[in-house]
Amino acid sequence: xxxxxxxxxxxxxxxxxxxxxxxxxxxxxxxxxxxxxxxxxxxxxxxxxxxxxxxxxxxxxxxxxxxxxxxxxxxxxxxxxxxxxxxxxxxxxxxxxxxxxxxxxxxxxxxxxxxxxxxxxxxxxxxxxxxxxxxxxxxxxxxxxxxxxx
Amino acid sequence: xxxxxxxxxxxxxxxxxxxxxxxxxxxxxxxxxxxxxxxxxxxxxxxxxxxxxxxxxxxxxxxxxxxxxxxxxxxxxxxxxxxxxxxxxxxxxxxxxxxxxxxxxxxxxxxxxxxxxxxxxxxxxxxxxxxxxxxxxxxxxxxxxxxxxxxxxxxxxxxxxxxxxxxxxxxxxxxxxxxxxxxxxxxxxxxxxxxx
Numbered sequence: 001x002x003x004x005x006x007x008x009x010x011x012x013x014x015x016x017x018x019x020x021x022x023x024x025x026x027x028x029x030x031x032x033x034x035x036x037x038x039x040x041x042x043x044x045x046x047x048x049x050x051x052x053x054x055x056x057x058x059x060x061x062x063x064x065x066x067x068x069x070x071x072x073x074x075x076x077x078x079x080x081x082x083x084x085x086x087x088x089x090x091x092x093x094x095x096x097x098x099x100x101x102x103x104x105x106x107x108x109x110x111x112x113x114x115x116x117x118x119x120x121x122x123x124x125x126x127x128x129x130x131x132x133x134x135x136x137x138x139x140x141x142x143x144x145x146x147x148x149x150x
Numbered sequence: 151x152x153x154x155x156x157x158x159x160x161x162x163x164x165x166x167x168x169x170x171x172x173x174x175x176x177x178x179x180x181x182x183x184x185x186x187x188x189x190x191x192x193x194x195x196x197x198x199x200x201x202x203x204x205x206x207x208x209x210x211x212x213x214x215x216x217x218x219x220x221x222x223x224x225x226x227x228x229x230x231x232x233x234x235x236x237x238x239x240x241x242x243x244x245x246x247x248x249x250x251x252x253x254x255x256x257x258x259x260x261x262x263x264x265x266x267x268x269x270x271x272x273x274x275x276x277x278x279x280x281x282x283x284x285x286x287x288x289x290x291x292x293x294x295x296x297x298x299x300x301x302x303x304x305x306x307x308x309x310x311x312x313x314x315x316x317x318x319x320x321x322x323x324x325x326x327x328x329x330x331x332x333x334x335x336x337x338x339x340x341x342x343x344x345x346x
Contacts, residue, residue, distance in 0.1 A: 023204075028285035031200040033293065035304075039208040046216055067316070074309045077302050092298035102284045109285065109294040116305050123312030124213060130319040131220035 009051040016044040024117050028106070034113035038120025045125050054132040061129070066122045073119025080111050152196060159193045174229045176222055184215035201289045271296075 024037035049057035081092040089096035094108025163186060170182045187210025194203035258265035275292055283291035293301050 027290050028287055030287060031204050031289070033201070033290055036201075036204050036208055039205075039213055043208070043212055046213070050216075070309055070312050074302075074305050077305055081298075081302070092302070094295060101282075105283045105291075105295055106285070109283075109290060112294050112298065112301070113290075116301065119305050119309050119312075123308050126312050127315045128213075128217065128220065130316050131217065131224070133319075 005051050009047055013044050013048060016047070017041060020044070024113065025110075027113055028109065034116030035120050037113075038117040039124060041117070041121045042124035042128070046128050049128065049132060054129060057129060058133075061125050063126075066126045066129070069118050069122035070126060071119075073115040073117070073122065076115035076118065077112050080108055080115070084108070155196055156193070159189055159196065163189045163193075174231070176227055176229055177219075179229075180215060180218040180222060183218070184211045187211040187214070201287075 020037045020041035020043075023032035023040060024034060027033035027037070045057065045061055048060065080094070080097075084093050084096055085091055087096040092108075092112075094105045095101040097104035097107045166182050166186045166189065170179050170186070173179050173182070187206055191203045191207040191211065194200070194206060275288055275296065279288050279291040279296075280286070283295045285291050
């Protein structure tokens with residue numbers, strides 16, 4: 001792949017990931033939240049895959065990381081609900097998570113958004129790599145094939 | 151001024167949609183669908199729905215375009231030419247469109263403050279969410295706290311979608327009988343080559 005593309009990808013990836021984290025943790029104050037943050041974080045990995053290929057992408061985001069994280073996000077979300085029940089509130093009533101209801105709400109929303117972000121990131125990366133890996137299985141020289149098809 | 155932006159964006163969307171219908175190259179169609187998503191994201195910004203615009207730009211213009219390109223790599227790049235003109239789809243589209251336009255006649259005017267949707271739960275969110283939940287961005291309080299169940303359901307939907315795609319495309323099943331689909335794919339490719 002062209003060196004300009006490789007260099008610009010390396011330059012672009014950190015700002016994209018940083019912006020994703022900003023969107024994740026700044027969702028309370030501005031537009032954004034877990035869903036958008038997860039998608040943007042996944043975009044950084046997809047960009048990496050497009051330029052460096054699925055083999056190196058699987059080294060960065062191996063299957064044993066992405067697949068469990070798909071479930072981990074949902075479990076965090078549902079776990080917050082269970083925690084609020086154990087602490088004496090209704091399911092997903094964050095008020096009981098801290099002494100002050102507003103702090104509880106803040107903590108609950110942060111945890112829940114984190115769960116959403118994790119699941120969305122892992123699912124997006126898994127789906128994309130599933131598509132690309134399949135391509136890899138069928139032809140052993142993906143880059144040459146890509147050029148031919150494009 | 152805002153009306154002119156609205157009209158311009160909607161006109162662009164119509165042009166892009168027309169081009170998508172006319173074009174035969176699927177690669178160009180995928181690119182145009184990304185542009186369509188970006189245009190609708192700009193429309194959401196004009197409507198002050200920044201969160202929705204954000205999602206639309208990231209998912210519609212970004213992820214789906216890339217996923218569609220990935221799908222294209224697995225299938226064909228050209229749409230098959232249509233044999234003949236069939237009136238049924240046109241009639242279905244016209245009738246459905248007319249029904250939808252007829253439905254909008256009953257709706258409150260755009261931006262009408264007396265519309266029922268602004269008098270159901272919206273006042274509660276606007277008045278009480280800073281004291282009850284806290285975050286200055288009301289969308290976050292509604293999504294994560296008031297509608298926590300809904301968002302949990304949405305997250306589960308995304309999880310299910312991811313698991314399904316993994317099982318369909320690359321999971322254990324695909325590994326175990328990899329030879330069979332491989333053969334099938336090669337066959338179909340040869341077939342289309344001989345056909346064209």
